[in-house]
Amino acid sequence: MTDTAPLIDIRNLVKHFGSVIALSGVSLTVNRGEVMCLLGDNGAGKSTLIKTLAGVHRPTSGEFLVEGRHVSFTSPRDALDAGIATVYQDLAMIPLMSVTRNFFMGREPTRGIWPFRHIDFDRCNEVTREEMHRIGIDVRDPNQAVGTLSGGERQCVAIARAVYFGAKVLILDEPTSALGVAQTSMVLKYIHQVRQKGLGVIFITHNVRHAYAVGDRFTVLNRGKTLGTYKKSDIQIDELQNLMAGGKELQAVSEELGGMV
Amino acid sequence: MTDVSHPTAPVAPVPPGPTARPAQDERLKDVSLLTRIMRRPELGALAGLVLVTIFFLSTADASMFTLAGLMNILSPASQLGILAIAAALLMIGGEFDLSIGSMVAFAGLIFGSFLTLTGWPLLLAIAATFVVAALLGGLNGQIVIRTKLPSFIVTLAFLFILRGLSLVGLKWATGGSTQMRGIGDKAGEGFVRELFSGNALEGLFAWLAAHDVVGKFPNGTPMVTGVPVSILWFILFAAVATWILLRTRAGNWIFAAGGDPNAARNSGVPVDRVKTALFMLTACAAALVAILTVLDAGSTDSRRGFQKEFEAIIAAVIGGCLLTGGYGSAIGAFFGAIIFGMVSIGLTYTRFDSDWFQVFLGAMLLLAVLFNNFIRRKVTGER
DSSP, X not given: OOTTSOSEEEEEEEEEETTEEEXXXXXXXXXXXXXXXXXXOTTSSHHHHHHHHTTSSOOSEEEEEETTEEOOOSSHHHHHHTTEEEEOTTTTOOTTSBXXXXXXXXOOOEESOTTSOEEOHHHHXXXXXXHHHHTTOOOSOTTSBGGGSOHHHHHHHXXXXXXXXXXXXXXXXXXXXXXXXXXXXXXXXXXHHHHHTTOEEEEEESOHHHHHHHOSEEEEEETTEXXXXXXXXXXXXXXXXXXXXXXXXXXXXXXXXXXXX | OHHHHOTTOOSSOOOOOTTXXXXXXXXXXXXXXXXXXXXXXXXXXXXXXXXXXXXXXXHSOGGGGSHHHHHHHHHHHHHHHHHHHHHHHHHHTTOOOTTHHHHHHHHHHHHHHHHHTSOOOHHHHHHHHHHHHHHHHXXXXXXXXXXXXXXXXXXXXXXXXHHHHHHHHXXXXXXXXXXXXXXXXXXXXXXXXXXXXXXEOHHHHHHHHHTTSSOBOTTSOBSSOOEEHHHHHHHHHHHHHHHHHHHSHHHHHHHHHHHOHHXXXXXXXXXXXXXXXXXXXXXXXXXXXXXXXXXXXSOEETTTTTTHHHHHHHHHHHTTOOTTSSOOOHHHHHHHHHHHHHHHHHGXXXXXXXXXXXXXXXXXXXXXXXHHHHHHHHHHTOO
16 A cells, blocks of 8 residues: 555546536545645536545546545445545435434444344444544434534534544535534534544535635636646635636626625 | 443542543433433324323223223234334335235235135245235335335325236136135144234133133133234234334434435435335235235135225324334334224224214324424424
8 A cells, every 4th residue: 555645536537427528637636634625616517526536426537546546436335435435515414313323324333143133322322422522512412313403513423424434535515505604613623623633635615715714725626627726825815716716707796896705 | 331431440530620521421311301202203102092092991881991892902903003013114214105005905815816726835825925015015116216206106006006906816816706715714724824813822811811810701711812913913013113123224224214315325325225125014014914814804805905005104104203204113103003993993882973983083193293293393403
């Protein structure tokens, strides 16, 4: 295993849906302990790209390397096994189920022999409480429904779950788009924590401010292509904003509104 | 609990510092008993059962609450209950099966045919009936999954297809009749027969009667000779289903599949497999009811299980299942079915016209749905 190889390295990734070209040559790398922000307006191909990384779609052509090895995922399960965990916009959390049941969904630890094999709920509850405590969410009772948590807390639970189950790369699909200010800062803080653990994070957003707060590098997508990748030290927040919106138009609107966009 | 979470805890007591974590048990106490009870989906059904019991205790003839009366109530309740528990599991998994009533008739025909036409031994006929039912249930499930049509429509189609096939098949098998007789004689006697028909625990009841615990006739035979086997199947099924739902992986997957299939799939839950298995289970539950009732009656007819699909779904809803899936309980359906049995039989012990039953049915369903929605909002803090 080569420790220096990037966690994720995609080169010239192309994805067609019938006659629609969703991705026409996207290149991107993600390293350990790095937050890579993927920026782009609606229809830029962000969703297609992350779904390809997460094993939902198969690329039409291009190279996809995980830790230096070529991979070809056929299902989300494959991606998970390779250490790529995706926290989707719709959270992958089920509001009616308890925090514990959600946390271990699909990967429940069991004990006993069949037909008496059952979920080890004592351990599950303990781990859940432990992990929630670690990220600063006070879950009084891990049996309470996820629906009782706030949006930010839910997002953090989803991230904590991915980290607990050994993800090396976290793909976060617009984790802050539906959140208020306090909750956004809670999630951003947690993303920073995850980075310090040495995980690679792909942070998808169209809020440049959020991206600039935690990002190390920024890749801008437009019409299925990478416009470029920039280090934080190389680009200012305004430039990034303009790049993402495709330049001039936004500038004009911004001036019209007194520079408030 | 605390010992496990603090494996390195020193023997000497540690002075409580500002960094010490609050004890876990202390935090758990914050959940009031009331909240924990409210969180149980079967609460409504249990409350309903208490209300209905009080109603009949005050209006019905005292004989309703004798041992014989209870067996009278539980017998139909158990047949419905087996269907209701399966329907509840399927509903929690996010799907409906409107074809279970017709499946009872069809499985009855299949079972009867295996015994009378091909002359198979009872055990083989029972096994084959379950296999056919499971295949049909699997077909239902696959159609729902592959076409992504609502299961309501797909199984509504099968409600008519299977009922029609039962009619046509019965006429074909019997040469024009819609009733197939003589199944009981072909079934023979023996251990397998006793598992699926008649009374169980007869020894126990004889012993109880001998010791004057239960009523007996002057000649010494107990008034209630045993528990109908269907009641035991009902209780066993309820217990197993509850355990599966609350304690196993499969149970967690059922909740997940019904709660949000996309989220479940993203988390690695094999949603399609779970749903197919649930459809097979409901079909097999219908087959079990068919076998139990056909062996008891000794014959089968095309109207067997008529409208049972609705009653089963109502019992499941009374038992706390949400129509949208992802929430509910098997033990709730158990209570729901007993409420059903109690009212349908109980009205004959009162001076009320027993046709009030239907009115009750609808009212109870409406109340249960309103109550469940209210509770769910309370418990999950839906905003």
